[in-house]
Amino acid sequence: MIDNDIYSLSQSSEPPAQNDYRPQQKVSSSRSRLLCHVAIALGLLNTLLVCSLLFQWILCQGSTPSCPSCPDFWVRYGNHCYYFSVEKNDWDSSLEFCLTEDSHLLMLTGNQEMSLLQPFLKEDFYWIGLRNSSGWRWEDGSALNFSRVTSNSLIQKCGTFSKNGFLGSSCEAPLQWVCKKVRL
Numbered sequence: 001m002i003d004n005d006i007y008s009l010s011q012s013s014e015p016p017a018q019n020d021y022r023p024q025q026k027v028s029s030s031r032s033r034l035l036c037h038v039a040i041a042l043g044l045l046n047t048l049l050v051c052s053l054l055f056q057w058i059l060c061q062g063s064t065p066s067c068p069s070c071p072d073f074w075v076r077y078g079n080h081c082y083y084f085s086v087e088k089n090d091w092d093s094s095l096e097f098c099l100t101e102d103s104h105l106l107m108l109t110g111n112q113e114m115s116l117l118q119p120f121l122k123e124d125f126y127w128i129g130l131r132n133s134s135g136w137r138w139e140d141g142s143a144l145n146f147s148r149v150t151s152n153s154l155i156q157k158c159g160t161f162s163k164n165g166f167l168g169s170s171c172e173a174p175l176q177w178v179c180k181k182v183r184l
Contacts, residue, residue: 070183071101075120082106083179084120091158091169094127094177095139103181105129106161107138110146114161117178121163127177130159132168 070081083101085094098105106128108114129139132151136144136159144166149159151168158171161178169175 076183077116079183081181081183082117082120084126085176085178088174088176089127090174091127091171091177094175095129097177098179101179101181103179104139106178106180107140107142108146108161114147118163121161123163125160125162125167125169125175127175128159128161128166130161130166131171132157132159136166 070076074081074083076082081103083098083103085097089097095105106117106126107130108117108128130136130144130149131139132149136149138144144159147166149166149168153168153170155170156168158169160167160169160175
């Protein structure tokens with residue numbers, strides 16, 4: 001009888017140990033599955049985000065109104081768009097063209113912008129928004145203060161720009177021009 005009691009005690013103590021082990025295994029297994037599902041969900045969200053950004057980038061390469069870009073035949077640099085004409089006009093007609101394009105004749109803000117535009121310029125001179133009325137002034141009324149204009153005649157009242165810098169010219173001379181506007 002003693003042997004039976006010991007045997008039954010041994011049998012009764014084993015099952016609780018197995019029962020304690022199995023729920024822990026189930027909890028560990030369910031955590032692994034949960035982490036796997038979270039990782040898959042995050043991967044899918046990441047893929048959707050990358051696809052969305054790529055789609056937006058492709059749309060913005062065209063002339064979509066919702067994307068900040070420049071019109072056709074305009075050069076984008078930074079937050080501005082530049083138009084380098086191929087035809088020639090006098091200074092007033094060039095200014096009028098720029099105004100109809102919601103822009104203005106180029107007013108350079110400093111030597112840095114002047115250097116950035118040099119590669120786009122040919123050997124020709126371009127009309128810019130510079131006039132000589134009581135000194136060389138930009139169309140907005142501010143003075144030209146970072147360079148000098150070469151001029152050898154009193155009738156050279158309008159400013160031009162080339163790879164070699166600023167030059168005064170008669171406002172009636174037919175030249176190409178550069179317009180500038182803020183990118184929308």
